Amino acid sequence: MVKAGRPPQDPARQLERAHRILDAAAGLIERWGYDKTTIDDVARHAGVAKGTIYLHWRTRDELFAALLRRERLSMLEEVREQAPATLRDLIGELAAELVRRPLMKAIALGDSEVLGKLTRQKRHSETTPELGAAFEAYLAELREQGAVHADRPAREQLTVIGAVIYGFLFTRNNLPETMRMPDDRLVELIAETADLAVGAGSAPPAAASHAIARATARYLDTVVEIARNKLATSLGS
Amino acid sequence: MVKAGRPPQDPARQLERAHRILDAAAGLIERWGYDKTTIDDVARHAGVAKGTIYLHWRTRDELFAALLRRERLSMLEEVREQAPATLRDLIGELAAELVRRPLMKAIALGDSEVLGKLTRQKRHSETTPELGAAFEAYLAELREQGAVHADRPAREQLTVIGAVIYGFLFTRNNLPETMRMPDDRLVELIAETADLAVGAGSAPPAAASHAIARATARYLDTVVEIARNKLATSLGS
DNA sequence: AAATGACCACATAATCTGATTTGGTCAAAT
DNA sequence: ATTTGACCAAATCAGATTATGTGGTCATTT
Numbered sequence: 327m328v329k330a331g332r333p334p335q336d337p338a339r340q341l342e343r344a345h346r347i348l349d350a351a352a353g354l355i356e357r358w359g360y361d362k363t364t365i366d367d368v369a370r371h372a373g374v375a376k377g378t379i380y381l382h383w384r385t386r387d388e389l390f391a392a393l394l395r396r397e398r399l400s401m402l403e404e405v406r407e408q409a410p411a412t413l414r415d416l417i418g419e420l421a422a423e424l425v426r427r428p429l430m431k432a433i434a435l436g437d438s439e440v441l442g443k444l445t446r447q448k449r450h451s452e453t454t455p456e457l458g459a460a461f462e463a464y465l466a467e468l469r470e471q472g473a474v475h476a477d478r479p480a481r482e483q484l485t486v487i488g489a490v491i492y493g494f495l496f497t498r499n500n501l502p503e504t505m506r507m508p509d510d511r512l513v514e515l516i517a518e519t520a521d522l523a524v525g526a527g528s529a530p531p532a533a534a535s536h537a538i539a540r541a542t543a544r545y546l547d548t549v550v551e552i553a554r555n556k557l558a559t560s561l562g563s
Numbered sequence: 564m565v566k567a568g569r570p571p572q573d574p575a576r577q578l579e580r581a582h583r584i585l586d587a588a589a590g591l592i593e594r595w596g597y598d599k600t601t602i603d604d605v606a607r608h609a610g611v612a613k614g615t616i617y618l619h620w621r622t623r624d625e626l627f628a629a630l631l632r633r634e635r636l637s638m639l640e641e642v643r644e645q646a647p648a649t650l651r652d653l654i655g656e657l658a659a660e661l662v663r664r665p666l667m668k669a670i671a672l673g674d675s676e677v678l679g680k681l682t683r684q685k686r687h688s689e690t691t692p693e694l695g696a697a698f699e700a701y702l703a704e705l706r707e708q709g710a711v712h713a714d715r716p717a718r719e720q721l722t723v724i725g726a727v728i729y730g731f732l733f734t735r736n737n738l739p740e741t742m743r744m745p746d747d748r749l750v751e752l753i754a755e756t757a758d759l760a761v762g763a764g765s766a767p768p769a770a771a772s773h774a775i776a777r778a779t780a781r782y783l784d785t786v787v788e789i790a791r792n793k794l795a796t797s798l799g800s
Numbered sequence: 801a802a803a804t805g806a807c808c809a810c811a812t813a814a815t816c817t818g819a820t821t822t823g824g825t826c827a828a829a830t
Numbered sequence: 831a832t833t834t835g836a837c838c839a840a841a842t843c844a845g846a847t848t849a850t851g852t853g854g855t856c857a858t859t860t
Contacts, residue, residue: 364822375834377825386823436737482744485734486752493730497722500673507719515723515760522759523752601852612804614855623853 344382344561347372348393356428360390361442382561390444392560397429399553406546411539413468413525416546418517421491425509435496456552458484464545465524471534471541475526483524490520581619581798584609585630593665597627598679619799627681629797634666636790643783648776650705650762653783655754658728662746672733693789695721701782702761708771708778712763720761727757 350371354363365386369376383389401423410416424430432440441447465480474483494516498506507515530538587608591600602623606613620626638660647653661668669677678684702717711720731753735743744752767775 365824366822376823377834378832380824381833384824481742482748482752485738485742485744486756489730489734490727490756491730492734493726493728496733497726497729501722505718505722507722511719515719519723519727519756519760523756602854603852613853614804615802617854618803621854 341561343372343374343378344392345396347374347379347382347389348396351389351393352397352429355390355393355440359440359442360444365389387444388560392557394429394433395553395557395560397427399550399557401427401430402546402550402553406543406550410542410546411535412521412542413473413538414517414521416542417487417491417520418513421494421513421516422509424491424495425513431495434492435499454552454556457549460545460548460552464541467541467545468538471530471538472526473530473534473538474524486523487520490523491516494519577619578798580609580611580615581629582633584611584616584619584626585633588626588630589634589666592627592630592677596677596679597681602626620797625797629794631666631670632790632794632797634664636787636794638664638667639783639787639790643780643787647779647783648772649758649779650710650775651754651758653779654724654728654757655750658731658750658753659746661728661732662750668732671729672736691789691793694786697782697785697789701778704778704782705775708767708774709763710767710771710775711761723760724757727760728753731756 347368351363351368354367354371365376365379368389369379372379379389383392401420404423405416405419408415408419410419424434428440431437436445438445461484462480465474465483468474469476469480494512498512584605588600588605591604591608602613602616605626606616609616616626620629638657641660642653642656645652645656647656661671665677668674673682675682698721699717702711702720705711706713706717731749735749
């Protein structure tokens with residue numbers, strides 16, 4: 327006669343619980359910032375015991391990393407669903423998501439109010455050179471299609487796009503209320519400015535538009551896949 | 564019989580001394596930041612007694628304000644001497660000066676390492692709405708000449724230019740050494756990006772180039788004059 | 801009149817101590 | 831096999847206390 331014991335838990339439930347914990351953490355960090363958000367708070371808001379959280383992640387930082395990766399994946403999936411067909415639309419969708427997601431915005435801007443002591447840590451872009459590399463490859467394809475300026479390094483174009491997004495997002499925050507433009511307009515301006523700076527002077531040949539759309543879709547597939555794998559690592563599954 | 568007394572000093576010498584003090588302050592603040600720079604240090608480096616400094620400015624902050632205003636005037640005069648003839652050249656010259664002047668750059672970026680507790684103070688652009696207004700007026704002239712996009716508010720264009728400059732300058736600082744481009748290239752990119760974002764799609768009519776150059780020169784005259792007056796106030800003359 | 805630098809009130813920094821919080825563990829419960 | 835929450839060491843915080851440094855003044859000197 328064997329003891330009944332507790333039956334193994336459904337892995338799907340485990341995953342659901344992990345997400346519930348991340349949901350709680352996301353809300354708390356957005357509201358109180360990283361430093362003031364304790365594991366106890368997260369556990370209470372997620373309706374689990376503190377020890378349970380450590381069944382999912384070894385440290386607080388790993389929980390936070392998982393949260394960021396989930397958010398990043400969600401953002402990229404959302405962008406992909408919009409199915410942007412040009413570089414400009416892609417940047418516009420990315421910017422729109424950045425504006426709408428406090429956590430991603432905080433990461434992009436290095437907002438110490440939210441990130442607390444993690445502010446000076448590794449930049450997100452440096453953290454995953456793969457994502458940067460994917461974007462550079464994408465730019466190379468665009469160049470072949472005559473969609474971006476051909477005679478300057480892709481690395482530089484990446485810097486330009488980054489600077490434009492950063493500049494608009496940041497200055498917006500520290501602007502008097504009266505001078506702020508609506509979100510939609512801001513996003514339009516970012517996309518337009520970045521595209522003008524990086525794009526070829528003239529419109530790409532009409533015949534290329536299909537190839538460009540395909541390249542864009544493929545780029546998004548690639549980065550979504552990368553983000554998905556990173557997240558999987560962080561969820562221990 | 565009267566005592567000889569000390570003869571009145573030459574006002575020119577007083578002014579020269581004021582500048583010597585500001586020179587000392589500039590060097591110290593660039594090196595140690597505002598918080599760590601004491602009046603005693605400044606006095607010692609300027610070769611005067613502490614009390615002498617208070618013959619020129621009532622408080623430490625007023626000394627600092629004078630320093631910034633002098634730097635600003637110097638920067639604008641330098642730009643004017645380059646005689647930029649287009650918006651793009653103007654922005655390029657401004658950016659070049661910003662890159663070259665640590666104090667101005669610190670102000671533009673709100674660098675707390677240099678500004679110390681003054682970081683959260685009034686932004687420089689808010690401080691002098693006159694300068695912003697002058698630039699808006701300049702943009703209006705350019706619009707009449709077909710040099711900038713006509714159907715969007717000048718206010719917005721000002722924001723765009725600010726965002727571009729800020730974005731490039733800031734991201735440059737937090738970039739790994741290996742990815743940094745040389746100063747000249749950075750400046751070119753800033754000018755080009757801002758100009759593309761704000762300029763009319765097509766090149767302005769050749770007939771307008773003279774008027775544009777005149778407007779640019781007039782704009783610089785205006786702001787140099789404003790800056791000169793502000794500085795005069797700060798020097799008590 | 802013009803310049804100085806010793807002087808002082810006050811702000812800031814540094815040190816210490818005790819109390820509280822919090823990330824992480826693990827024996828016990830299920 | 832899972833989950834829990836009391837528990838602990840280590841970090842953080844709050845406050846008191848002391849030490850140091852600094853902005854600004856002014857009697858004195860030139």
